[in-house]
Amino acid sequence: MKAITLLGSTGSIGTQTLDIVSQYPDQFRIVGLATKRNGQLLAEQIRQFRPEIAAICDVDQLPMIQTAIADLDPQPMLLAGEEGVVEVARYGDAEVVVTGIVGCAGLLPTIAAIEAGKDIALANKETLIAGGSIVLPLMQKHGIQLLPADSEHSAIFQCLQGVPAGGLRRILLTASGGAFRDLPVEQLASVTIADALKHPNWSMGKKITIDSATLMNKGLEVIEAHFLFGLDYDHIDIVIHPQSIIHSLIELEDTSVLAQLGLPDMRLPLLYALSYPDRIPTAWEPLDLVKIGTLTFREPDHDKYPCMGLAYAAGRAGGSMPAVLNAANEQAVALFLEEKIQFLDIPRVIGKVCDRHHPHQPQHPHPR
Numbered sequence: 001m002k003a004i005t006l007l008g009s010t011g012s013i014g015t016q017t018l019d020i021v022s023q024y025p026d027q028f029r030i031v032g033l034a035t036k037r038n039g040q041l042l043a044e045q046i047r048q049f050r051p052e053i054a055a056i057c058d059v060d061q062l063p064m065i066q067t068a069i070a071d072l073d074p075q076p077m078l079l080a081g082e083e084g085v086v087e088v089a090r091y092g093d094a095e096v097v098v099t100g101i102v103g104c105a106g107l108l109p110t111i112a113a114i115e116a117g118k119d120i121a122l123a124n125k126e127t128l129i130a131g132g133s134i135v136l137p138l139m140q141k142h143g144i145q146l147l148p149a150d151s152e153h154s155a156i157f158q159c160l161q162g163v164p165a166g167g168l169r170r171i172l173l174t175a176s177g178g179a180f181r182d183l184p185v186e187q188l189a190s191v192t193i194a195d196a197l198k199h200p201n202w203s204m205g206k207k208i209t210i211d212s213a214t215l216m217n218k219g220l221e222v223i224e225a226h227f228l229f230g231l232d233y234d235h236i237d238i239v240i241h242p243q244s245i246i247h248s249l250i251e252l253e254d255t256s257v258l259a260q261l262g263l264p265d266m267r268l269p270l271l272y273a274l275s276y277p278d279r280i281p282t283a284w285e286p287l288d289l290v291k292i293g294t295l296t297f298r299e300p301d302h303d304k305y306p307c308m309g310l311a312y313a314a315g316r317a318g319g320s321m322p323a324v325l326n327a328a329n330e331q332a333v334a335l336f337l338e339e340k341i342q343f344l345d346i347p348r349v350i351g352k353v354c355d356r357h358h359p360h361q362p363q364h365p366h367p368r
Contacts, residue, residue, distance in 0.1 A: 005032035008100030010041040012205050013123040031094040034085040043068035053077040053091045055084030085109050090116035099124040103330050107131050114138045121273035123149040125224045130323040132227035147273040154269030155247035155260035170251035174241040176201045178212035185304040191343045201244040201264045210333045219311020223322050240298045306347040319359035328353035
């Protein structure tokens with residue numbers, strides 16, 4: 001059985017990971033759980049999966065969790081605050097740490113897990129965007145594997161299996177286009193939060209769903225792909241693929257193109273990251289191409305998705321600029337969700353912040 005610690009256990013990534021664990025109890029066991037604020041659900045997860053350690057960022061919820069699991073024997077170690085989450089990340093005999101915490105909050109726990117010698121199933125793109133120049137050398141120093149657990153980078157990783165060194169020419173990241181892919185750009189000024197949260201293909205948390213609507217999620221994935229796979233930004237492209245069946249593609253030096261296909265189900269990349277290098281048989285619905293019928297592609301509209309250009313520019317600037325881009329995006333999305341700014345203000349806020357920043361170049365260059 002593979003021992004797993006799960007950071008962000010009550011979010012979309014976390015609950016789907018635990019769904020996998022519950023389906024395959026002979027393959028996986030939970031060592032640690034951590035979440036930001038949903039203490040009630042965390043208590044239910046502790047009762048079901050019996051971790052050795054658990055933590056919640058919101059210190060005020062700790063007494064409620066203690067009361068809810070008071071009858072358990074043995075009792076897990078219960079911690080609170082950001083330090084508690086970091087302690088869960090480095091704790092015990094977990095072989096793989098799934099990083100499902102949204103935003104830069106996932107960076108320090110991920111570093112702690114790496115320094116403890118644990119492999120990382122990465123579902124938190126901000127870890128590499130904000131700290132890639134730190135994280136990658138740490139991975140090499142401690143000899144751990146970083147396994148992409150989001151659908152796009154998992155697709156690239158799967159396609160690369162068996163590709164010789166130097167064989168990769170180009171990466172094509174597919175994007176659904178988000179909630180507004182079929183809406184004329186002229187109508188974006190009047191869209192609401194509810195409109196932006198209506199993703200056509202995927203069920204995700206609010207922040208990533210808004211990022212999908214602005215296409216910032218894909219811009220951030222471009223930066224993540226640069227760190228994960230070592231290609232420069234001129235060789236990482238975005239293509240709109242409304243059906244979300246092809247999860248990404250790679251082009252090889254001889255012009256062959258390889259793609260990974262599957263139904264829009266986050267459990268697939270999560271399962272591969274947990275079971276790698278093995279393939280575990282599932283009873284999940286298989287892909288029926290005849291039923292799907294048509295797969296279509298189009299170039300993204302740069303006028304509709306200005307965040308995409310901001311991400312490429314930040315990636316090319318390098319240094320601390322991607323971290324600033326990511327932080328500005330987190331705050332702009334939060335302001336939009338609080339109804340303090342309009343949808344089209346999101347890229348404007350991010351652009352102004354990036355314009356005012358002079359990127360600090362890291363002491364250690366990109367190892368690739």
